[in-house]
Amino acid sequence: MNHPAMTTLVSTHQIPHPTSSDQAQTLQVSLGVRSYPIFIGSNLALDRYLLPHIRGQQVMVVSNTTVAPLYLARYQAALEAGGKTVASVILPDGEAYKTLEHVALIFDALLTARFNRDCTVLALGGGVVGDMAGFAAASFQRGVDFVQVPTTLLSQVDSSVGGKTGVNHPLGKNMIGAFKQPQVVLADMSLLTTLEDRELAAGLAEVIKYALIRDLDFLAWLEAHMAGLVARDPILLAEAVYRSCAHKAEIVASDEHEHGDRALLNLGHTFGHAIESYMGYGAWLHGEAVAVGMLMAAELSARMGWIEAVDVARIRRITQAAGLPVDVPEIPVDEFLALMGQDKKVLAGRLRLILLKAMGQAVITRDFDAELLIETLQVRHPGVL
Numbered sequence: 001m002n003h004p005a006m007t008t009l010v011s012t013h014q015i016p017h018p019t020s021s022d023q024a025q026t027l028q029v030s031l032g033v034r035s036y037p038i039f040i041g042s043n044l045a046l047d048r049y050l051l052p053h054i055r056g057q058q059v060m061v062v063s064n065t066t067v068a069p070l071y072l073a074r075y076q077a078a079l080e081a082g083g084k085t086v087a088s089v090i091l092p093d094g095e096a097y098k099t100l101e102h103v104a105l106i107f108d109a110l111l112t113a114r115f116n117r118d119c120t121v122l123a124l125g126g127g128v129v130g131d132m133a134g135f136a137a138a139s140f141q142r143g144v145d146f147v148q149v150p151t152t153l154l155s156q157v158d159s160s161v162g163g164k165t166g167v168n169h170p171l172g173k174n175m176i177g178a179f180k181q182p183q184v185v186l187a188d189m190s191l192l193t194t195l196e197d198r199e200l201a202a203g204l205a206e207v208i209k210y211a212l213i214r215d216l217d218f219l220a221w222l223e224a225h226m227a228g229l230v231a232r233d234p235i236l237l238a239e240a241v242y243r244s245c246a247h248k249a250e251i252v253a254s255d256e257h258e259h260g261d262r263a264l265l266n267l268g269h270t271f272g273h274a275i276e277s278y279m280g281y282g283a284w285l286h287g288e289a290v291a292v293g294m295l296m297a298a299e300l301s302a303r304m305g306w307i308e309a310v311d312v313a314r315i316r317r318i319t320q321a322a323g324l325p326v327d328v329p330e331i332p333v334d335e336f337l338a339l340m341g342q343d344k345k346v347l348a349g350r351l352r353l354i355l356l357k358a359m360g361q362a363v364i365t366r367d368f369d370a371e372l373l374i375e376t377l378q379v380r381h382p383g384v385l
Helices: 068-081 100-112 127-142 153-159 189-194 197-214 216-230 234-254 261-266 269-279 286-303 309-321 333-341 370-377
Strands: 025-029 036-041 058-064 085-091 120-125 145-150 164-169 172-179 185-188 353-358 361-365
Touching: 025 234, 036 234, 058 068, 058 100, 058 127, 068 085, 068 120, 085 100, 085 127, 100 127, 100 164, 120 127, 127 145, 127 153, 127 164, 127 172, 145 153, 153 197, 153 234, 172 269, 185 189, 189 234, 197 216, 197 234, 197 261, 197 286, 197 309, 197 353, 197 361, 216 234, 216 309, 234 261, 261 353, 261 361, 269 286, 269 333, 269 353, 286 309, 286 353, 286 370, 333 370
Parallel strands: 036 185, 058 085, 058 120, 120 145, 145 185
Antiparallel strands: 025 036, 164 172, 353 361
16 A cells, blocks of 8 residues: 555544543453453452453463563463463563564463464563564464453553564564454553563653654643652553553554554654664663654654754653653664664655654654754754753
């Protein structure tokens, strides 16, 4: 499909707030027969919110060496109490292990357990676990059911919703994968209590992204409540997750396979993926690289005259308040450009960037000045007035 150089601007949206903190809030990702709910709350009752969405009797829980000691027993016990046959596979923790070699461990476990095509693969972990488990579910016996229980803020607001799954390749991030929508997503705030501060901040980068691309009211709310979010106030976190997921659910419902406006969700990602690749997968967390990438996108947007320098400084301030890096690592410009050219957002040999036409209004464009892009890649401290 051919696309114009720039999409129609997405207007600011009013997203309803959660009404209470003592029960799950529900969002629906509307995809016809593949629609599914997102439940958001604290200490979600698994017999109510999880078990009704597992159709078969066999469940393979995919987790990692960090999450499994904390939460695997709880989920396995609940599944077994519901009459399910449960097996598990524990992957090493980290972006460096998001490879075909390690996805094969999931296939090994499924085959060893003699699971059939009516089984469910349940991802209990962050974005890496979710992406790998989802890819395995999409591939095993040509597709089995999939459930997401994200245990990081980043995966709750981003990777667990929308069906993107896959693994990295030495030549590019997430280059091998498939779309696989889950049966249900459980975003439980109680799972964030054990999250490292750095991981929490990485999730806040994706939360900030939603505000920048389509919701200035949300940006103002984040500025007013960032200290409470960093302090892990569960009510504030639930609202941030709810508002973020509401935006993503709306976008995914209108553009499931990223032929149009869904690409707006990649603000900062082309720059960020280049940083991750150059620094080595795992050296920077995905959200950290995206945070700096969003600042670089804002810097280029300002150089193009679309937003003001004070807007870039505003983005820098909220990024810093979230505990995220704000300065660009030392990467040679030619290598930065080469790594950006390997990004999935290159179509027909032309680099597409997601930039800010205005604060709260993102655009997809191929129509940018290459010299301004090079100047942006040379800036180490975007947003400094």
